[in-house]
Amino acid sequence: MVNRKDRLTDKDYKIISDHAGNIANYQQHHTIEMSQQTLTVHDFLKVDHKLYGLTLKQEHADEFIVAFHCPIPQQMAVSSPQDVQMAAQSLLKTDYAYPIERKSLSGHQDHVFFKGKEYIEQVCQQHPNAAIHLTGQALAGAVCTYIATQQSAVKKAITFDSPNIWSSLSPSIQQKAMQGKYAPILTEYIQPNHHVGLINRHDHGVGQVKYTVPPQQGSVQESITYKPREIDTFLKSAFASMNIEWNDSFDTNTFLSLVSGDFNVNGYTFHSNGATRILEEQLDHNTSFTAMLLQEIHKGRAYAQSGLEIIIKSHLLKNSSYDLESIIEHEVRTVFEKIDALDENVKDAVQHVKQELKGLVGFGHYDLLSHSDVDALLEEIKMEQNHPSFYSHEKQLNALSTLRDYEQELSTLSRQMYVMGDEYAKADRRLATQMGIH
DSSP states (O other), rough: OOGGGOOOOOOHHHHHHHHHHOOOOSSTTEEEEEOEEEEEEEEEEEETEEEEEEEEEEESSSSEEEOOOOOOOOOOOOOOOHHHHHHHHHTTTTHHHHHTTTOOOOTTSSSSSHHHHHHHHHHHHHTOEEEEEEEEHHHHHHHHHHHHHOOTEEEEEESOOOOOGGGGGHHHHHHHTTTTTTTTTEEEEEEETTTTTTTTTTTTOSSEEEBBBOOSSOOOOOSSSSSSHHHHHHHHHHHHTTTOOOEEEEEEEHHHHHHOOOOOOOOOOOTTTTTTTTTTHTTTOOOHHHHHHHHHHOOOOOOOOHHHHHHHHHHHHHHHHHEEEEEEEIHHHHHHHHHEEEEHHHHHHHHHHHHHHHHHHOOTTGGGGHHHHHHHHHHHHHHHHHOTTOOOOHHHHHHHHHHHHHHHHHHHHHHHHHHHHOOOOOOOOHHHHHBBBO
């Protein structure tokens, strides 16, 4: 067995997945150096330029890591309705058609999902006691998801930015997923602005779905002649002409990134222990980042998918509540302290008035003064000396009362925002049960 300290981390699986895209690694006994260990190529798979599989083994381990890779679709420019029609037809002739069209994976033996499953069955036959770990990106990640639902030898599968294949699975597999059978095995990492990974993310998740801290938005091919909205219209028309039901999560950006071969959005970040930095960590107590992310998702037209937006809105409300409490604690309290400090100034002002009166009427004879005498003397002092020490105690009390009302209103608003955020969080947890989002 592999020592726990030598267990592969999320970062390791991401590196291995990247290596699967390098054809130079597909040779027997080739080694790949990781941070703490060396992996050796034990076997590999090449299927008609559609699916590649790199089988790696750790020294003194009874585990095999299989990293799948699917080459990107043929690149082409899109600038006219005819281009859209041609590109859509070309794309839907690839195995991306299965998640895009939500085609059933049952009964078809010519797609990459089946070929990947067949390869893993061969590995299991040769090594019946071995545990299988899978990894892959984009469509290859979806292949890993499918195999994890079919092969009990798969003990772990970590995918990156793969489309959701929930709707392509059989009802019996969907039922198992809803019961959480695959959650301990499968983890799907999704970047919030990776259009391919967001396909069908409003469906139930097969395993655990974790949104990662987003990188900078990658560039996507833009049409010079046609705006994205127009391409969207052409796309829907192309789907209709092929008698394919329109998939709302397959938007213009997804289409352009697929047909242009743009999979360059790659901004995974990791903790020092190799764990992936997920979105929940960044959102907590970070209002500006949360609001920015929600804006970016809307601007990027990622239909992101009810689960992701609820996560963000929940944190946005809660973080705003924290900010408001901070304002109350620091700024409003500071005003109270300043007003309280006025009492000392008032004492000084009263003492000053007394000194002025002493000079006018003689020392120690205040009890001999009438109200009118005092009023006249005060008015005389105010006329002769523009002294700032005179104030209205009634106004001070009114100001304090108003400020306390303001504080109470802010506190009430803060509590209400937190409650709203908590309700969003509960809705998120309900969705997590249904969709596998964590």
